[in-house]
Amino acid sequence: MRICFILNPTSGTNRTQDVPALLTRYATAAGADFEIQATQYAGHAEELARRAATQGYRVVVAVGGDGTVNEVARGLLGTAAALGIVPRGSGNGLARHLRLPLDLPGAVRRVCQPTFQRIDVGRINGRPFFCTAGLGFDAHVSKMFARAGTRGLSTYIKVSLREYRRYQPVPVQIELNNQVLETSCYVLAFANAAQYGNNAYIAPRADIQDGLLDVCLIDALPLTRAVRVGVGLALGTLATSGAAVYHTSHHIRVRTEHTLGFHVDGDYVADAAAFEVELEHLALEVAV
Numbered sequence: 001m002r003i004c005f006i007l008n009p010t011s012g013t014n015r016t017q018d019v020p021a022l023l024t025r026y027a028t029a030a031g032a033d034f035e036i037q038a039t040q041y042a043g044h045a046e047e048l049a050r051r052a053a054t055q056g057y058r059v060v061v062a063v064g065g066d067g068t069v070n071e072v073a074r075g076l077l078g079t080a081a082a083l084g085i086v087p088r089g090s091g092n093g094l095a096r097h098l099r100l101p102l103d104l105p106g107a108v109r110r111v112c113q114p115t116f117q118r119i120d121v122g123r124i125n126g127r128p129f130f131c132t133a134g135l136g137f138d139a140h141v142s143k144m145f146a147r148a149g150t151r152g153l154s155t156y157i158k159v160s161l162r163e164y165r166r167y168q169p170v171p172v173q174i175e176l177n178n179q180v181l182e183t184s185c186y187v188l189a190f191a192n193a194a195q196y197g198n199n200a201y202i203a204p205r206a207d208i209q210d211g212l213l214d215v216c217l218i219d220a221l222p223l224t225r226a227v228r229v230g231v232g233l234a235l236g237t238l239a240t241s242g243a244a245v246y247h248t249s250h251h252i253r254v255r256t257e258h259t260l261g262f263h264v265d266g267d268y269v270a271d272a273a274a275f276e277v278e279l280e281h282l283a284l285e286v287a288v
């Protein structure tokens, strides 16, 4: 079994580690037949992953955070290669959901001796996502976070608190399961996996193999509710807290009068006024 590691050298906060040397040491110790390729620019991991799949690598491993996982996984859709993950981001949502080791030696050992399973894949306006996608405040925070200059959890919390004071919900029309909901949207999250990353459980009951997205709507976020949402995210109790409304569906349409930002797997993509969200059942093989 041949393994290709695709390393994002800009991921994570610990830049002092010689990651290629560590990958080499642990993969050699596990007896793997492997190659390591480093990305040179944003988007490169998708091209490298697709090429590796064409070259017959059985497992193509994203070495990075959820942004790198998204790119590698995108490149593997429709191929015979499986996605592996060596988590090096700050959130690591998909790795955590799949209960993969979060330490480098453990994660390398796992991808070298994996079992295989398939997971669902979401799409929002054609863009694949594997963990979560969303509209509203979380996408707005991703946009501001990308502009912040520094990364990590503390920057994320700082940006969220600053933007919380300014952000207002917008009216939306949501179509799902033959119903039309006229509501306002502070956060509308489409969860394939249960968490955003960092064990922040936006949809604690989400099952990544059930053919359905868990749709989480928070229509407004006054301070008292914000506290309940924060506690619910941290404890995995949001679904029973009454602070959010949930639906499950495999096809959702959303319209807004004004444009709203959307993110995939925590990375801001663009603003739009119409959204088509779909789920492809078991469309990606993962090495777990």
Ligand SMILES: Nc1ncnc2c1ncn2[C@@H]1O[C@H](COP(=O)(O)OP(=O)(O)OP(=O)(O)O)[C@@H](O)[C@H]1O
Binding pocket: 008, 009, 010, 011, 012, 013, 039, 040, 041, 042, 043, 044, 045, 064, 065, 066, 067, 068, 069, 071, 088, 089, 090, 091, 092, 151, 152, 197, 266, 267
């Ligand atoms: N060589 C590169 N130079 C610049 N950007 C890159 C490079 N390779 C990948 N990227 C971009 O870096 C972005 C961030 O990567 P990733 O999400 O893996 O790390 P992170 O932000 O540290 O992790 P997390 O999202 O968990 O905080 C990705 O969306 C990817 O497009």
